[in-house]
Amino acid sequence: MVKTGLGATMVRAGRRLLSSLPALFGVLVFTFLLMRVLPGDPAVFFASGPNAGKEEIELIRKQMGLDKSVPEQLVFYLSDIGRGNLGRSMMTGQPVLKDLRERLPASLELTFTALLIALIAAVPLGVIAALRPGSAVDHGVRLFCALGVCVPTFVSGLLLIYVFYYLLGLAPDPTGRIDVFASVPPQRTGFLLIDFLLAGDFEGWWAACKQLILPAVSMALFVIAPLARITRASMLVSLGSDFVRTARSVGLSWHKVVVTYALRNAILPVITIAGIVFSTMLGANVLVEKVFSWPGVASYALDALLSSDYAPVQGFVLLMAGIFVLVNLIVDVCYGIADPRVSIE
Amino acid sequence: MSEDLLRIDDLHVSFSTRRGLVEAVRGVTLTVKAGEMLGLVGESGSGKSVTGFATTRLLDAAGRVTGGKILFRGQDVTKLRGDDLRQLQGAAMSMIFQNPRAALNPIRAIGLQIADAILTHKRISKDAARAEALELLRAVQIRDPEARMNAYPHELSGGMCQRVMIAIAISCNPALLIADEPTTGLDVTTQKVVMDLLAEIAAARGMATILITHDLGLAARYCRRIAVMERGRIVEEASPKTLFRAPQHAYTKRLVAASPTATSRIEDLVTEEERERTAAVVSKPRPVPAHGTPPLLEVRKLAKRFDQGSAAVADFSMTIAGGESVGLVGESGSGKSTTSRMICRLIDPSEGDIVFDGQSIGHVAARDFHRSRFRKDIQMVFQDPNESLNPRYTAFDCIAHPLMRLDGMRGGEALRKRVEECAERVGLPLDLLPRFPHQLSGGQKARVGIARAIACRPRLLVLDEPTAALDVSVQAVVLQLLDRLRRENDIALLFVSHDLNVVRMLCDRTIVLRNGGIVEQGESRALFDNPKTDYTRKLVEAIPHIETGPALAAAL
Numbered sequence: 001m002v003k004t005g006l007g008a009t010m011v012r013a014g015r016r017l018l019s020s021l022p023a024l025f026g027v028l029v030f031t032f033l034l035m036r037v038l039p040g041d042p043a044v045f046f047a048s049g050p051n052a053g054k055e056e057i058e059l060i061r062k063q064m065g066l067d068k069s070v071p072e073q074l075v076f077y078l079s080d081i082g083r084g085n086l087g088r089s090m091m092t093g094q095p096v097l098k099d100l101r102e103r104l105p106a107s108l109e110l111t112f113t114a115l116l117i118a119l120i121a122a123v124p125l126g127v128i129a130a131l132r133p134g135s136a137v138d139h140g141v142r143l144f145c146a147l148g149v150c151v152p153t154f155v156s157g158l159l160l161i162y163v164f165y166y167l168l169g170l171a172p173d174p175t176g177r178i179d180v181f182a183s184v185p186p187q188r189t190g191f192l193l194i195d196f197l198l199a200g201d202f203e204g205w206w207a208a209c210k211q212l213i214l215p216a217v218s219m220a221l222f223v224i225a226p227l228a229r230i231t232r233a234s235m236l237v238s239l240g241s242d243f244v245r246t247a248r249s250v251g252l253s254w255h256k257v258v259v260t261y262a263l264r265n266a267i268l269p270v271i272t273i274a275g276i277v278f279s280t281m282l283g284a285n286v287l288v289e290k291v292f293s294w295p296g297v298a299s300y301a302l303d304a305l306l307s308s309d310y311a312p313v314q315g316f317v318l319l320m321a322g323i324f325v326l327v328n329l330i331v332d333v334c335y336g337i338a339d340p341r342v343s344i345e
Numbered sequence: 346m347s348e349d350l351l352r353i354d355d356l357h358v359s360f361s362t363r364r365g366l367v368e369a370v371r372g373v374t375l376t377v378k379a380g381e382m383l384g385l386v387g388e389s390g391s392g393k394s395v396t397g398f399a400t401t402r403l404l405d406a407a408g409r410v411t412g413g414k415i416l417f418r419g420q421d422v423t424k425l426r427g428d429d430l431r432q433l434q435g436a437a438m439s440m441i442f443q444n445p446r447a448a449l450n451p452i453r454a455i456g457l458q459i460a461d462a463i464l465t466h467k468r469i470s471k472d473a474a475r476a477e478a479l480e481l482l483r484a485v486q487i488r489d490p491e492a493r494m495n496a497y498p499h500e501l502s503g504g505m506c507q508r509v510m511i512a513i514a515i516s517c518n519p520a521l522l523i524a525d526e527p528t529t530g531l532d533v534t535t536q537k538v539v540m541d542l543l544a545e546i547a548a549a550r551g552m553a554t555i556l557i558t559h560d561l562g563l564a565a566r567y568c569r570r571i572a573v574m575e576r577g578r579i580v581e582e583a584s585p586k587t588l589f590r591a592p593q594h595a596y597t598k599r600l601v602a603a604s605p606t607a608t609s610r611i612e613d614l615v616t617e618e619e620r621e622r623t624a625a626v627v628s629k630p631r632p633v634p635a636h637g638t639p640p641l642l643e644v645r646k647l648a649k650r651f652d653q654g655s656a657a658v659a660d661f662s663m664t665i666a667g668g669e670s671v672g673l674v675g676e677s678g679s680g681k682s683t684t685s686r687m688i689c690r691l692i693d694p695s696e697g698d699i700v701f702d703g704q705s706i707g708h709v710a711a712r713d714f715h716r717s718r719f720r721k722d723i724q725m726v727f728q729d730p731n732e733s734l735n736p737r738y739t740a741f742d743c744i745a746h747p748l749m750r751l752d753g754m755r756g757g758e759a760l761r762k763r764v765e766e767c768a769e770r771v772g773l774p775l776d777l778l779p780r781f782p783h784q785l786s787g788g789q790k791a792r793v794g795i796a797r798a799i800a801c802r803p804r805l806l807v808l809d810e811p812t813a814a815l816d817v818s819v820q821a822v823v824l825q826l827l828d829r830l831r832r833e834n835d836i837a838l839l840f841v842s843h844d845l846n847v848v849r850m851l852c853d854r855t856i857v858l859r860n861g862g863i864v865e866q867g868e869s870r871a872l873f874d875n876p877k878t879d880y881t882r883k884l885v886e887a888i889p890h891i892e893t894g895p896a897l898a899a900a901l
Contacts, residue, residue, distance in 0.1 A: 240405075241447065242442060242444060242447040242448040243447065243448055243449055243450040243451065245403055245442070245448070246442065246448045246449065246450075246510070246513065247450070247461070248403060248434070249401055249403055249434060249435065249439055249440045249514075250434060250435030250439055250461075250462040250465060250513060250514070250516070250517075251430075251431040251432070251433070251434030251435035251436060251465050251466065252435075252461060252462070252465050253431070253465065256461065256465075260453070260461075261450055261453075264452060264453075265450070265451065265452055268452075338452065339451075339452055340451075340452055340497045340499070341451060341452070341497065341499050
């Protein structure tokens with residue numbers, strides 16, 4: 001007997017979560033090994049200066065545990081992870097977990113906003129293009145998508161800064177999440193927009209919003225293309241399907257045919273793609289974070305990588321893998337709710 | 346004479362395609378009176394569905410009415426725009442479609458879909474619409490309608506989906522219902538139930554109906570007037586009785602001949618001129634096997650269970666002698682395809698044994714059977730000629746492939762000769778061999794599929810609904826071909842089909858399956874003339890025979 005809707009979806013999601021644990025473990029070990037193989041000696045890097053003596057470097061190496069064999073290091077690392085300890089960053093001198101926790105909301109806020117902007121733009125564009133395939137509108141959307149993809153985010157980011165900050169003066173200076181002199185709301189979720197709202201500080205909310213909008217748009221531009229294309233393609237299939245013909249045959253209104261019948265079916269593959277796009281954005285937004293001095297996890301991991309700071313990089317990769325699993329799970333649940341056919345497979 | 350509800354006057358429809366304008370309908374004229382049921386019969390590409398879609402204004406964007414008028418209650422449908430059109434669709438005329446499951450929105454509960462249709466034309470509350478939807482589900486005789494209101498199409502059977510579709514179509518009491526192949530793809534018993542329901546509802550509500558179908562027998566059973574279409578034109582229009590007794594047009598004659606009836610023989614399916622080409626080989630009688638000869642195939646207590654479910658096939662035993670043809674009939678879900686696949690060794694049986702030519706092959710894993718020397722001897726022809734040919738293989742490659750894999754032939758002159766010989770045996774013109782499947786017609790593809798199957802000179806040919814996707818005239822030719830091949834090469838046939846008329850003509854013996862078990866078996870003619878079980882009788886009676894049309898009943 002088939003279980004009903006949500007229950008079955010939850011069971012399936014739980015099963016999916018369990019089955020992803022081995023993959024997470026694999027990611028853990030793989031990044032660990034990769035970091036050891038990469039050139040560069042952290043001990044040299046973190047020694048007091050270029051003139052540091054051999055003894056000093058050896059001492060640092062011993063402190064860091066790098067004198068032990070790689071398997072031993074791995075065991076130490078895994079047991080630390082098991083206790084929830086991701087290690088300490090040599091750059092910031094803080095525990096990696098604390099660093100990530102401080103920076104993750106910034107990245108998530110940026111990525112969520114960007115994805116939201118992208119979806120709000122891409123879905124209508126795709127629908128319009130699908131309603132009139134081959135028309136000027138369709139070609140216009142195609143051109144816009146192509147431009148979005150072929151301009152790298154750091155270029156579009158710089159362009160946006162040039163136009164909206166330098167020329168028009170509409171945007172605040174692109175330095176981080178909030179104006180240096182503005183007061184930060186009491187941290188509850190880490191998402192500034194939400195924290196400001198909770199604190200009832202609408203002026204602060206608006207300031208944070210203005211800071212956010214340019215980096216989010218430059219990220220969104222890059223992912224509008226895949227979302228709009230998939231919307232267009234699946235909308236075309238949906239509009240040409242038998243059930244849309246049925247809907248038209250009984251004289252349903254245009255709105256009902258397009259939105260309730262065609263779009264609701266067409267949106268299913270878009271959910272899947274949106275999940276993938278989100279995960280990719282979260283990791284790949286390092287360029288945007290750099291251009292806008294956004295204090296996110298990606299730029300943090302890049303800095304760590306450049307200075308052979310093992311722990312933050314490993315922590316970052318683990319975090320990304322975890323988020324990827326989680327996002328897939330959410331997509332799965334959404335899909336199960338949106339499509340009643342999934343639960344019986 | 347009552348006034349015409351619908352009058353189609355010299356209708357022309359063309360489609361713009363990549364190869365230019367294609368005329369699908371060229372000058373159709375017909376009338377439908379209120380409450381009448383008209384049959385519109387023709388083979389694929391005859392323009393019968395396009396005529397229906399033009400009437401309900403559901404043509405694709407590429408299709409356009411290029412001439413003529415469609416007058417519905419005196420109003421030209423082709424000129425309607427916007428709201429006037431929506432007033433018409435659903436409220437005054439509606440349509441039901443082939444493939445009912447695809448015609449329903451897969452992610453919307455059926456109750457809501459019916460209510461959508463009601464709310465479009467009536468200004469009532471959502472609750473009232475829901476109540477009406479429930480009432481409609483009752484009207485189309487869906488069991489447990491309260492629970493079904495929240496069901497999704499994938500949870501219903503094909504027949505149930507078609508009933509829901511009928512409920513949607515009649516929700517606003519249209520005056521005209523156009524049914525486009527409403528029962529194609531449904532089981533013969535389901536077909537009867539759905540068609541009876543449709544006819545009953547149409548009669549009770551005084552709806553005029555246009556039944557678009559490729560099945561002459563079906564049209565004859567339910568319609569008093571039948572229009573026959575060929576290549577965009579109506580070639581003949583008459584009552585079923587006149588149509589079958591004295592067809593006037595050459596095409597109608599061919600169509601009537603090709604439609605299997607309760608008494609027709611394979612030779613009767615094509616007209617005189619076409620028969621002559623094959624006449625020479627038909628007459629060779631089949632040698633009676635000597636007593637004590639072991640059967641070619643013996644199946645003992647075969648069973649198949651999928652995963653944890655109940656048995657798809659259980660306790661199935663049969664034998665086939667060399668050169669014999671055996672039919673395997675049953676409704677969808679009866680396990681006939683599963684059985685045929687086990688015998689072909691494409692899937693593994695859960696229990697039982699298959700003995701071919703004295704050797705047990707039931708225990709060779711399906712995965713390894715391609716290495717068995719019996720792979721050559723047991724070949725298969727699949728249902729859909731479009732899906733079962735590799736789109737990237739030419740007809741030549743398709744036929745050559747088994748020769749190279751199973752007969753160990755290399756490319757070159759010998760292979761070319763063998764392929765051409767196979768093509769000749771199935772009547773496939775040699776100049777078609779370099780073509781890809783999409784460049785071939787349905788009948789030609791069916792021939793390629795058969796040529797491929799007989800390429801290695803098998804002794805047993807398993808045919809899984811080989812003509813189900815073909816037009817009747819093509820089916821007639823393919824059936825003749827199969828019968829000739831059997832006689833010429835002494836190939837045993839296991840013919841899986843839901844079309845009882847075809848099985849009766851082609852097969853010496855017939856086995857009736859139901860829910861994975863044998864219900865009845867015996868010599869075909871006796872079994873169909875005098876079925877012993879209720880189930881077989883129900884199956885046989887459900888076949889729309891031409892002789893039992895209402896016109897005949899009225900004439901008696």
